[in-house]
Each structure stands twice: as structure tokens, then as C-alpha cells.
Amino acid sequence: MKAITKKKLIALSVAILIFAGLLFFLFYGENFEVLKEIFNTSATKKEIQDSISKLGIRAYIVVFVLSMMQVVLTFVPAEPLHVIAGISFGLWKGMAVCLAGIMVGNTIVFILYKLFGTKLTDYFASNVDFDFESAKRSNKLALIVIILYCLPAIPYGIICFFAATMGMRYPKYILITGIGSIPSLILDVGLGHITMATSWTVSIIVFVVIIILLILMAVYKTKIFAKVNEYIHKSQKKARMKVGNYSPIIFKGVGNLIYYGIKTKAKVKLKNNVGKLERPCIVLCNHGSFYDFIFSGKIIIKERPHYVVSRLYFGNKKLAWVLNKTGAFPKSLLATDVENSKNCLKVISTNEVLAMMPEARLSTVGKFEDIQESTYKFIQKMNVTVYTIKINGAYLAKPKWGDKIRKGSYVEAELNKLIPAGMSKEMPLDELKTKINNALNYNEWEWLEKHPEIKYKHKTIAKGLENILCMCPKCGKKYTLTTDKNKIKCSHCNLEVTVDNRYSLSNVDFKNIAEWYEWQTDKLRTEIKKKKKFCLKSNVELRHISKDGKTQTRHAGEGVCKLDKTGLTYIGTEDGNQIEKTFPIETIHRLLFGAGENFEIYEGKEIYYFVPTDKRSCVEWYIVSGLLKE
Secondary structure, three states, X not given: OXXXXXXXXXXXXXXXXXXXXXXXXXXXXXXHHHHHHHOOOOOOHHHHHHHHHHHOHHHXXXXXXXXXXXXXXXOOOOHHHHHHHHHXXXXXXXXXXXXXXXXXXXXXXXXXXXXXXXXXXXXXXXXXXXXHHHHHOOOOHHHHHHHHHHOOOOOXXXXXXXXXXXXXXXXXXXXXXXXXXXXXHHHXXXXXXXXXXXXXXXXXXHHHHHHHHHHHHHHOHHHHHHHHHHHHHHHHHHHHOOOOOOOHHHHHHHHHHHHHHHHOOEEEEEEEOOOOOOXXXXXXXXXXXXXXXXXHHHHHHHHXXXXXXXXXXXXXXXXXXXXXXXXXXXXXXXXXXXXHHHHHHHHXXXXXXXXXXXXXXXXXXXXXXXXXXXXXXXXXXXXXXXXXXXXXXXXXXXXXXXXXXXXXXXXXXXXXXXXXXXXXXXXXXXXXXXXXXXXXXXXXXXXXXXXXXXXXXXXXXXXXXXXXXXXXXXXXXXXXXXXXXXXXXXXOOOOEEEEOOOOOEOOOOOOOHXXXXXXXXXXXXXXXXXXXXXXXXXXXXXXXXXXXXXXXXXXXXXXXXXXXXXXXXXXXXEOOEEEEEEEEHHHXXXXXXXXXXXXXXXXXXXXXXXXXXXXXXXXXXXXXXXXXXX
């Protein structure tokens, strides 16, 4: 971290020295005479031309440097300098000199952004009424850049800075910013050239027009940017929705790569009982494993399905690109998400296949989780054909808490037609719920009993269980469990439990981890009932969805989280500000959690991703959030 800071300080020092050197160059000796001649509005056309001719290449260098500095200084409007270049050098020479300076200036801005990107983003976002975040997701980026260049009195530096924040490579960046500046450059330099071809009267009119445009821009800046932002939002929505616009090669390539990687360790049996799907339709799938997308996707790959995927995964721009190319789009899990609703409607309205995991989170212990009421209502409202893909064995092959696929695993996935088109609306909501729940309901432990031949070969088969089993069954202490290979140990009472190759447990009264999990859930339920002021509390790190797209999340602050019957409250810092954020219990369906990683909740498009001091406690936050709703 210190090395990075030192590197930035050196770069900044060099930049300041270069800038100071350029200023010295502009105001030193005969160069200052060049400036006076270029900006001498009392001279005649003949006198300007003669003076520029005498000064020779110096005049071009001075205008080049001014063009470059005008970009780097960002808030200096470009129009006056370009008009003067047209007056001094004519149309083509004036354009060439100014464009060269602009390109160098754009390059400097690109380098500065790479070094000081986040701080520069925050600075510009607070000083310009421009929706940078939405623009990043637009599929009309080049056009937006050109529109900005054509708007009067928007400094070039702000525009090329915006382009730099898009995360594009330098060749694309310099090409877009260079082409974008040409239309306005032609107009400005051309106006200056016209004054040389006519009279100073025209020149005065030109400058008056520019001044009027500057004033209008200042007065109507908010409205102008509002219109630009409106266009950006429209183009962003089109970019987010990838109906029929993804790559079949990437879809099949990525899917097959993972699928056949799984098959090297597990036997997979896929079954399609319906043949070709009726369109439009909804495909529902239970969610025991992260790889459910692969198993279900393999069955319906020819139908080009559009999966609803956690918005968290779209925080990383590389992963987001792959997801978009495979037809997926983001959803804020267990929260209201207007954008996702529109995208789902778009899929249905364009006769496509909408695929979703309605439980909206991975199963903790290999059993069916509940579904939000709004999901049932959405399915009923769509009134299209509903299919289900029931998967068994996936959780045991790669559980939420575990590492890697277990050798010897066996996975079954079966596609069936559940509700014909036009029947959902005729069905009472409770009947629809029952029908869907029965079709998706699964219990991996009951399924495993029917397959005595399955043996899971894994050297560290117990690793990670401490992240879903937070309470020792012998001493009752929390967060005292650790794992080592096939052992679960308690640091307080020295209990030692062995996990065999069928996940059976020894030295405890539970047959499997699901029974252990249910026991600790009952204990927590009793604890909540006994304590009138029950409160779960922890120091946490707050993380939000990444801004630069290099990672999924970014550090946003530190503070304290507490969960009680009123809801979830965070008191601490957020992006440098002290806040108190409350999520009322009525708005919480369940807190999401990553085993041994975090607990989280969405609000709109933002995720509040909390990393507690003891990561083994994450599962308790998940359990308690459900119990408090009871």
C-alpha cells in the first residue's frame, strides 16, 4: 500500500513539474509575445497574418500547449481558443494544431485517471450534474461522448475524463475522444477562419454568440444535463436487457467447460420429459448448489434461456460481460427491483424463455427454502407455461459451505411441465403456491438414503461446516467449532465428531448436518423467546458493489450491526460519512449470507454487504432474521 502511495506521489510531482514548465514556456521571452499577438483583437487581419508568419513554428507550439492544458485544466472552455486558432492559422492548420494538443491532453487525463481514478470520480460526480454510473452501463457510449463534445461550454477535460472512467483500453479511449472532439472543433476553428475571410464585425458577432452560449449553458445547465441523463438511462436499460443479443458460442462454451469439468468427478444424469419448450415460458429450478445453473442450463441450452442472477456477480465487469453474453441479467435478491421486473417482462413479451431459482439463495443444509410471495404473484400475472427442473444430489456434490466437487458424486436433473399457458390466472394463489412448492421440494438426505451406492471421496469433507453449524451440541457454546479434514471439533469442551463418506456423523445424536442445523435453530428460537430484548450484535466491515468493476465489492466503511425485533441497524461509516442505516423487520424477507464470508441485504440496486468480526456467525444472522419474522 505504501509503495502504491509513493508511486502516486512521484507521478503527481512529475505532473506538477511538467505543468509548471509549460507555464514557464508560455510566458517566457518571445513566447509571451506570441500569446499577445494571438489574442490581439485590435490588430487587422493583415497584421495578425504577418505577425504569425514572423513567429513561425513558435506560434504553433504555443497553441498546441494551450490546447493540451485546456484539456488537463478541465474547467476551461475550449471554444475561445479554437476560434482564435482559426483566426491565426486558418481552418486546416488550426484544426491540426488544436487536435494534436487535445489528443496529448486526453492522454494525460487517461494516465491521471489510472493513478487517481476513485478520487477523481468522486470529485467530478459532486461538481457535474452527470450520471457517470448509468453512463458506464450504456450501449451508446461513443454517441454520448460525441453529444457531450457538441454541447456548448462543456470543457473537453470533463468529457475525456468521463470517457476514461468507462474502463476501456487506451486505443479505444483515444479513438473515441479524438473523433468526438472533431465536430465541435470544425465548428469553432471554422468560425475563426470565417472571421479572417470577412471582417472584425463577423469576429465580434462570433464571440458574442459564444458568450451567449456560455451564459445559456450556465443558466440551463441542470436542464441540459437532465436531458442527457434521460437519454443515458434509456440507453442503459437497452444495454442491460440482452434478449436475443448474447453469444451462443460463449453460452455453450462456458457452460460445457464447467459441465464437463464437473463430470470428471461426478456422474450427471439429465432428463427432458417435455421436448421443445412452449414460448414464452418460465422455467423454475430448485437451488441446492451454485452449479444448478449448469445442470439446468445443459437441459434447456438450445432454448437460449435468460437466467435471473444475483446483482452481486455483476459488480465485476469481466464476469458481468460473460453473464450478459450468456443471456443473464441482474436481480437484487429478496428485495424490490424494478429494473429486474422490467427485464423479466421484456423476456416474456419477446417470446423468450425466463429461467429463475425462486428460492433466491443457495440451500444451507440441502433442503427446500421458502419463496417470496411476490414471486408467486409474478408467475400468476404472467399466465404463461411454467416448467420445473428438479435437481437432486447437487448440494451433496458441492454444498454451500464446502470446497470443490466431491469425487463419486451423483446428480439428477429432470425437466417437467407444471402449468399450461393460461392456467395460472385461473388458479387461486394458494393453490399455485402449493403446486410450485410440491414440484420443487427436495430433501437431499432422504434422496441420499435411496442411493446407498453413493460414496463421497474428499480429503477435507468436513471443511467449512463450522460456517453453518455455529453451536456445539455438547456444551452449547457458539463459534467454538473448527474443522480439520473429516473432523469437527469444539475448542471449549473438546467434542470431536467424525464425518464419513456419506456425510453421516459420529459421537452426536444427529444422523446428518441437517438435523444438527435444525437443533441449533430450535435453540436460537428458544433464546429469542426467553429474552425480551434479544439482540444480535457485531462489529462489521461494510462493503458495496464495486465502482471500478475490478472486483465484485469494495470497502465502504466500518461500524456495528445489530439485529432485533425492530429490524437490522448499521451504525458506522459509509464512504467517509457517519451514518445510521435501519432496515425495518417488515421489509426483511431473510438476510442473505455467504458461509464464513458475510451477511447481506439489498436496497434498490445497492447491496449492504457486512463482514462480521467472527465470520462463523454469518449463519446465525441468517437464522435469526427468519425467526424474528415468526
